[in-house]
Amino acid sequence: MNIAVIGTGYVGLVTGVSLSEIGHQVICIDVDQDKVEKMQQGISPIYEPGLSELMTKNIHEQRLSFTTVHREGLQRADVIYIAVGTPENKDGSADLSYIAQAAKDIAKNVGGNVIVVTKSTVPVGTNDLIKEIIQTHLKQGLQVEVVSNPEFLKEGSAIHDSFHGDRIVIGAESEHAFRVIEQINEPFGIPIFKTDIKSAEMIKYASNAFLATKISFINEISNICELLGANIENVSTGMGLDQRIGSQFLKAGIGYGGSCFPKDTKALIQIAGNVEYEFELLKGVVNVNKKQQGILIGKLNNCLPDISGKKIAVLGLAFKPNTDDMRESASILVTEELIKQGADVIAYDPIAMNNAKSILNPLIRYADSIDQAIEGSDAVLILTDWDEIKNVDLAVFSKMAKPLVIDGRNCFTLEAMENNGVEYHSIGRPAAAKLIEATSI
Template sequence: MNICVVGTGYVGLVTGSVFSDLGNEVICVDNNAEKIAMLERGEMPIYEPGLEEMVKRNREDHRLFFTTDLTYAVERSDVVFICVGTPPTETGDPDMRAIQEVARGIARALNRYKVIVNKSTVPVGTGDMVREIIETNRVRNVDFDVVSNPEFLREGSAIKDTLEPDRIVIGAPNHVVAMKILELYAPLERPMIITDVASAEMIKYASNAFLATKISFANTIANICDQVGADVAQVVKGMGLDSRIGPAFLNPGLGYGGSCFPKDTAALVRTAEKVGVDFKILRAVMDVNAEQPIRFLDRLRAALDGSFDGKTIGILGLAFKPNTDDMRDAKSVEIIARLLAENAEVKAYDPIAMDNARRIFPQICYGKNAYDVAQDADALVIVTEWNEFKLLDMERIKSSMRRPILFDGRNIYDPIRMRRLGFEYQCVGRTRATIPNHRH
């Protein structure tokens, strides 16, 4: 099948690459000429494991192409995927201008029947809006259909999530159109749900909001555990073994970030408000998430005798999660900004995201590795749970620090071992973790 993918961000580039790998001819379009030039040179604008190899393979096999010419790409395609960004506005509503601009461009390029598939995360009613824009702006009286096909990929495992999704959601105006999109996904042999467009749009927001709720719930449980002497690792393990709950997204820490959960929770709250529903639970979820890094910094400040002024703080991990270079809504950004505002000296290291971090914080010191950052630090803070941080020589880390204060925002270390090594160690919900007494 001939496919056009509009947008070469995480969703668009991974979607286009995977569909070309399945044997389709795919043209990826972006209005950013510099990004298209990079892709044509074989350079990736984002870091995603396995993506560079997949793009290279399909470029060489002449199944994957890149262009800035939307008209050219649409005219040659049977299916057009819209994969552009919908960043949050100040009100929490998603910014729909890119979607609207693409819809107008598709309208002008329509030369025969096509299926327009919205893969961007959008509020309920967007399918109707896209249809109206295309109907109003089309030059030729050509028929088309608009489908919702939300993505559920996670940065860092996006290719695997696209090839092996838990489910494929197709929201279509009729069964015939749904079958055309189902045919595209058939080689994956994954569970599919066919529904109306509005329900498909809602499934995406509802799913992300529920996962965000699990995270904030686990963080609140962790905060209680800190006060009562319970070990949150054992608590969530006990919860997660209940098949009705499951273990995923119950890991406490600094809260959720990235390009999806923060904006999707805010957008769903706004959608609810517009139809007269007060989404109290989700507003509380957002409040807990906003408070979590502040609580963590309050504890760190107290450990440093009540002030960050003149202290050197080492930050390990800058991306919002491991295996990506994405800094959008990363907890590191908020933490570093607050430390700088209180006159701390900040040193940081991340295996992948330092180039992106430098654009935000050119004034801080970036280390060559974790040991470089730990050198002469008054405290070390784990912000992103990269695997390489789990395997550090902690005795070397301790000996190089000015004071062995270790604040683990992702609970990657064993509290008992860290304290035995001589660290002033604090984490999230395991502050008083001890070895249970076993009676035989």
């Protein structure tokens, strides 16, 4: 089937590449000429494991192409996917200007009857708006159907998720639209759930809000564990064994970030507000996450009340491992506060440093390795649980005059840090320093 994808951000590019991999003829459209030229060469603008390899393969097999010209991409399309950004407005609502522009571009450039599939995360009712805009500008005699098909990809495993997801949600108004989109997705072999358009739109927001709630909940429990002397990892494991609860998203840390959870939780609060409903629970989730992101600064200040002029190493800058995405990363808040307090900040991330340099405070220095960042530091803060960080030889901390590690992702066991003479503070667990004191009594 001939498929066009408007937008080659995270969702659009992964969607286009995955659809070409299962045999469809896909053309991706973006207004950025430099970006398109690189993608035509198989160079991905984002870091996502396995993506570049699939891009190159399907370009070579002539199933995947890229263009900046809407008419070229849309004229022969049977199905058009909208995957443009819906950034956050100041009031927390979703900015739909890119969606509206995509709808106008579709209306002006299609050559026949089409089905328009919305992949972008949009507020309930947006697909009705898309259809209205298209019909207003559409050539006489042509027909368009609009379908909601939200994505449920996790950054860092998006290619895997495309082929091994839990479900594909299709919201449509006609049996014809259901049948076409079901046929497109059939090769993925993933269960398909069919519903009305508004419910499909809400499923995306509700899913992300629930997962964000689990994260904030376990982080609140972790804070209580620290005060009581309990161990959050044991608590999480014990909770997760209950099948009604499940073990996923019960890992304590310094909160969620990225392109989805922060934006979608605030948008859902705004959506509820539009119908005069106060979503108090979700407001609490957002507030807890904001507080949790800065918790390492408090731990650092308890150990070193004055960090002015001290060298503080920050390991991990991306909001999660296996991505270069810096959006809503805890490193933004943490490094800015460190600079504000006068610290000499040196940072390291295996993948995200180029993106970080354009976002973080220019006073931050960057290391070429974990060893270089740690050497001579007065304290080490861990913000992202990259495998490279979790698997580091703990002897590296001996390069510090007095090893002090404050870990926002619980990368190491208390026993291992104790055995290596490191004062170690993590999330929801006793400090390794206290273990050392206890065993010396």
